[in-house]
Structures are given as structure tokens and as C-alpha cells.
Amino acid sequence: MQPSQFSASQFLARLIGPVQLVLGIGVLANREIYKEVTRQLMANAALVSISGVLALVTGLAILNAHSRWSADWRSLITFLGWFLSTVGVFRIFAPDLVRFLSVPSNNTAITIAGVLLLVSGGTLTYQGYAAEPQRLRKEI
Numbered sequence: 001m002q003p004s005q006f007s008a009s010q011f012l013a014r015l016i017g018p019v020q021l022v023l024g025i026g027v028l029a030n031r032e033i034y035k036e037v038t039r040q041l042m043a044n045a046a047l048v049s050i051s052g053v054l055a056l057v058t059g060l061a062i063l064n065a066h067s068r069w070s071a072d073w074r075s076l077i078t079f080l081g082w083f084l085s086t087v088g089v090f091r092i093f094a095p096d097l098v099r100f101l102s103v104p105s106n107n108t109a110i111t112i113a114g115v116l117l118l119v120s121g122g123t124l125t126y127q128g129y130a131a132e133p134q135r136l137r138k139e140i
Helices: 008-029 031-042 045-065 074-093 095-101 107-139
Strands: none
Touching (some): 008 031, 008 074, 008 107, 031 045, 031 107, 045 074, 045 095, 074 095
């Protein structure tokens, strides 16, 4: 399939899905390391602000390419765009508040984050790489 034949949903699923999938596996396999990474991130206001800029830019890029709600997996992409944009705004405007309200890193929080990344990444990877080509083959 040529890249020009990808829908915006499929393109974003192919881009975001594997990243989330690898992150989810990494978080679940290295809980202690990611607890420390989270602790260090939240201890530094500059890193919170910079991560806010990155989250806002990423969220807005997703929403500019894919701002639609549907009754299927594609809404996950739109939700992710809104979630990242919202997180970015809060981290930019109120880094100290974000640091104050942040959930302490514990095994349960890290495990939940890892599982959410794994499920979301797995869903997007499957939809981006496997589901669409199968549907197109059936139509031919």
C-alpha cells in the first residue's frame, strides 16, 4: 500500500501505536526505573514545563490531522490529541500545581500506566498495520 493511500487515522495509528506499545512494554518491564524517571521529572519545574510544550505541540498536531469522533477505534486518536493538549496546557500554565497534584509514583500507578499504554498501543498498531490491509484485501 502506498503512503498516499493511508487515511489520517491509519497513518497516526501506525505512528503512535508502536511507540505506545514499546513504552508500555518498557514501563511494565522496568517499573522501578520508570518510578524514578517520574519522580525526577516531577521534581524539576523546567522539565515539567518543557514536557508541557512537547505535549501541547503533539496534541495539536494530532488534532489538526485528526479531529473527529466516531464509534470505533479512531476516537482513541482524537482522545489522545485532546488529552495531550490538555496536559500540555496545564504543565505550561501551572507547572508547580502539576507537580503538587502529581500522583506519587508507586507500583500500582506505574502498572496502570503501562497497561493503558500497552492496550492503547496494541489497538492502534493492530488497526494501523493489520486491520485495514485485511479489509482492503477482502474488497479486491
